[in-house]
Amino acid sequence: MLNIGDFAKHGRVSVRMLRHYDAIGLLRPARVDPVSGYRCYRAAQLARLNRVIALKDLGFTLQQVRAVLDEEVDAVELRGMLRLRRAELAAAMAADAQRLSRVEARLRTIESEGTMSTHDVVVKRVPSVRAAELTGVAASYEPQDIGPVIGPLFEELCGRLAAAGIDGTGPSVARYEDTGEGDGSVLIRVAVPIAAPVDPAGEHGFAVVDLPAVEEAATVVHRGSMDGALGSFQALARFIEENGYRSTGYARELYLECPDDPAGWVTELQEPVTRG
Known part of the structure; x- marks a missing residue:
């Protein structure tokens, strides 16, 4: 005892x-x-x-x-319960980390108010490109709704391309549009450029589309995770207003570099604009 x-x-x-x-x-x-x-x-x-x-x-x-x-x-059942709870806690920690990243991005944007922007915005034409595409729907355009949809979509698309023996020919693209449901939901289109001879009607498990050209797009290069892209998006908004343009849609995202660590990502934001 x-x-x-x-x-x-x-x-x-x-x-x-x-x-x-x-x-x-x-x-x-x-x-x-x-x-x-x-x-x-x-x-x-x-x-x-x-x-x-x-x-x-x-x-x-x-x-x-x-x-x-x-x-x-018994010990086996208990171990299973503990592993499930551990996975739930890990998911909650990941969500909290993403939320913290978004808060930090918002704070950086607030702190930079009234200072000279370090973003170089360029207006240019974005050419049309043939691409393999998958679509999904997010509840809103907020990062916490976009992230869980766009990541798996790209993984699925890359897997289907590999299964079909088709190589991408350029940086992947994400573009967005309203679903028209009136609830704020957003249609996400993820695409990987491919060679033109791929049969659009083939049974690939993905659509083959020609992404339309954008005659005028205000573009800026964002470096780092997309969770911290708020400042870059707002730099586009200020440029558009200050230079007599009007936005005509959501910004496309062209993923120029995507290493395993999101801190090293390089993404070009391309927002369609028109004069007036």
Whole structure:
């Protein structure tokens, strides 16, 4: 038998915590001295303590922990539950990291207000190009809605191109348009330029389209993750207004360089414009 102090030491918890677990029926002592009231535990009870702490650290309430343990979930089932919860927490952390990146981009944009822009905007013609294309729908044009759709679309398109034995011939492109549903949803078109002889009617699992030329596009090069592209998009807006242009649609994104680390991405934003 281990007294409560030794049991707490071996379990890396506090005595106060063990007393609380006893009070709520989560981890009862193996023996309580009827005279002194001292609690004693068996070393085998460390296994239950380990489960309690692991489940609590993964976000389960103590009531949920007790329900799980009292159902006598075996080690295999418990391991599966913990892995699932770990995956949920990892996804939440990734989402928080993306949210933080967007907040930092917004702060940088705010901090740069009133200063001279470092973005070089160029108006030019964007030629037509034949491309393999897939489409998807995002709930809105906000980054948290675009990201989960556009990434898998590009992965799927590249996989289908590889399966068809077709090589891309230039930087990939993303373009956007309203779905017309009136709910703010956006149609996303992802495309990879391909050689012209590919049969548009072939069974490739993707569309073969001619991306239309843009006669006038205000363009700017953005460096880094698209989560931080807010400043570049707003630089386009200021240029368009200050130089007598009017936007005629969403900006295309031409991915010039896409290494594994998004911090090294180089993307040209191409917003269609017209005079007036």
